[in-house]
Amino acid sequence: MPRYVQIADEIVRQIGAGVLKPGDLVPSEAELVERYGVSGGTIRKAMAEVRASGLVDTRHGKGSFVKDRPPVRARSSDRFRASHRRDGKAAYLAESERAGATAKVSVLFVGPTEAPVEIAERLGVDAGSQVLARRRLYFRNGVPVETATSYLPWDVVRDIPELFAENPGPGGIYARLEDSGHVFAEFVETLRARSAARAEASELALNPGAPVIHLVREAVTTTGRVVEVCDTLMAADQFVLSYRIPATD
Structure with a gap:
């Protein structure tokens, strides 16, 4: 070495x-x-x-x-349990509460945008199609730890006015989607580790080139439709990923 x-x-x-x-x-x-x-x-x-x-x-x-960084926080596959939404808690807030941390979400943008190619493929729409984008910056104990942008098909969101508000209400956007009849069957996550670009490092208060986790999640309904793709970037030193994997068919 x-x-x-x-x-x-x-x-x-x-x-x-x-x-x-x-x-x-x-x-x-x-x-x-x-x-x-x-x-x-x-x-x-x-x-x-x-x-x-x-x-x-x-x-x-x-x-x-x-750096004065807060303790590592576990991210569990249990964070999307329906009971959290029924209790009026979005996934990030429920997870932070369980960890005893003070959570804050800053909404950076909500509005129509053109679907990037990869996002469009995941949503099953044409590249460049109009979709709703919701971009947030998440804080834990006052430290920025994660950015996330949700992309939702326009035909799904146009009749759900709460999704255009900064605060969509108790339980977050997933609760509003379920209120409108989009019942979730599963969430599919793909992740990889890489180095942060300069702008990404600045947003998360990291040094340029610091390791980050790039996670893309698809929210799939019981009809098989992807009604949200969430593009997330996490400070790697702030997360341990924990997944429950069934051993039966």
Whole structure:
């Protein structure tokens, strides 16, 4: 393993173990050169790896500081249980409440838009067709952790005025869809890990190139129709994904 990777791993372990605590200043380049007996170039490469982990913020002229990030939150397949909607709780709020966290949702955009190619394919409509987009930024204990954009077919939403409001009411958009006769059979999620683009990192208060989870979910009704596609980006250090997988046919 390259020496710079070994050094980066050790710094990350120190952060995980609490040797370097939130708000602490990571030792300077000169201090790390002396400690590890390597060149400044090796230390700079090591710190680039540490920044990519999303665990530190680097401030020009001041150095790198350990981020004050909230504890990792589990994301369970149980978050879409019908009982949550009957209780008037949208999935994110129900999940945060169970974790004992303070949740906030900021609505960034609600309105008509043209369906991107991949979204249109999932919704079964023509690319460029008019759909309703709902874009949100989710916070946990005051920290942005997730962005999500829901795309819904126009013929499904045009007669549901609540879906055009910032707050669609108790239980969120899934409850309003079910109120209108669209009963859900399943939710299908596809996810992959990648590095955040600069704009994405800025929105989630991450370092450029930090790892994120890109998740796309399809909400499928009992008639087999996809009535929503949700395109979600999550800060990877904030989530553990937990799924219940039936072992029977």
